[in-house]
Amino acid sequence: MSVKIIDYRCPQNHRCPSVMVCPVNALSQVGDSAPVVDNDKCVDCGKCIWYCPTGAIAMDRG
Ligand code: SF4
Numbered sequence: 001m002s003v004k005i006i007d008y009r010c011p012q013n014h015r016c017p018s019v020m021v022c023p024v025n026a027l028s029q030v031g032d033s034a035p036v037v038d039n040d041k042c043v044d045c046g047k048c049i050w051y052c053p054t055g056a057i058a059m060d061r062g
Pocket residue numbers: 003021022023024025026027037041042043044045046047048049
């Protein structure tokens with residue numbers, strides 16, 4: 001399991017707060033674009049989900 005970015009929920013107009021709280025640097029962002037998750041680094045802590053103000057990050061149960 002990992003997290004997925006729901007692009008259409010991300011306004012893509014700000015620095016992503018979730019990128020800053022990820023304890024293993026699994027999230028990255030170029031400019032103000034939607035963040036990208038590195039599934040090999042993610043440890044499924046769920047922290048980024050709680051810090052995203054628009055609900056654009058969710059657990060990927062697929
Ligand atoms: S679930 Fe945790 S480890 Fe994975 S991307 Fe989010 S903050 Fe980082």
